[in-house]
Amino acid sequence: MSEKQPTVSFTQMKDGTREDYELLDTLEKPFVAGTADRLLRELAAQAEETLSGYRITRLEHGLQAATRARHDGADRDWVVAALLHDIGDRLAPQNHDRMAAEILRPYVREEVAWVVEHHGIFQMAYYALHYGWDPEERQRFKDHPCYQSCADFCERWDQSSFDPDYPMDPLESFADDVRVVFARKAYDPNVLQAGVVKGLPDPVA
Template sequence: MKTVSFTQMKNGTKQDYDLLAEAEKPYHGLTADRIFAELRRQGEDTLSGYKITRLEHGLQSATRARREGADIDWIVGALLHDVGDGLAPQNHDRFSAEVIRPFVRDEVAWVVEHHGIFQMIYYAHHYGWDGNARDRFKDHMHFQACADFCERWDQSSFDPDYEYDPLESFEPLVRDVFARKAYDPSVLQTGVSKGLPPLS
């Protein structure tokens, strides 16, 4: 296998970096596989103190999104909104957002990034914290989408009796999203706020 000529990045040549760009393509192509491996790992341990696993929580959230007629970005965002829990439990929301950010609408990445502070409205008072901390974003274009995401799909998805769709049913959607060109402006749609689908 060919390798670069340098031991310090600053000494790399164009040929070195062309080689790396080509060598990284297969790895990038396996991103969805790594996502599924992490989701399956999350199915092996129960959320500490909760009645379900992390995987079940993601599946419930994504199932609710799909059943309400959400588009592919919202469904994948709902499935993966807590994918960062394992490696970044203190800032899982931001970690999870960075996983999906290159491949989904900016609105969805913003909501995933901020859902942690928005969720505080449900429990912060029990710890003496500010449950309205999310109000600092009240003038943001995605505020309502994040509030709705938390209310309709996230906070309600800790139910061991909820009949959710299996992980395999989401696989085509996840693979489609992660097969997109990273940071494609037509996908990111920066400045667009569609919100969640209206409730029927």
């Protein structure tokens, strides 16, 4: 019979002791360390529970986008962001872009998190007209330093990744990259590189 997991003494946070919070800190560390594997399981679940109507699953869309980024020689931040950019679709279909950005934000370059956060608005350029919406909604960000990065991300890696015949790399081939990114110290200034805009690498023909 397994030992009972230790628990805190309080039922209201304001009554917690130093020992309680030291216990929680100890238990949190392995849970945080498992973030990458939980994200990989969530991606795998998108193969079954997915938005209908498309010719590929949401998992395949992420794999295609990440494969395109990898093919272009993009750095790890871009590849992982391309893989995870729609990971919010199952739980936050009306806010999926911002959900994905918040998952990534502590661990990737600031530019990359901004692009993921805003890719939903930028994607409207391709379909908004069909719903009577403004396809130029992205223009309110035209003076932002990351505008072109987001426009390029959408054009090259996102909107183009709905092709059932595209030879996408398998999920397990991205697992190490995801684990490396989410093993970083959260909000490390050397990772976030605030104010740095590198843009996407030149496309590979």
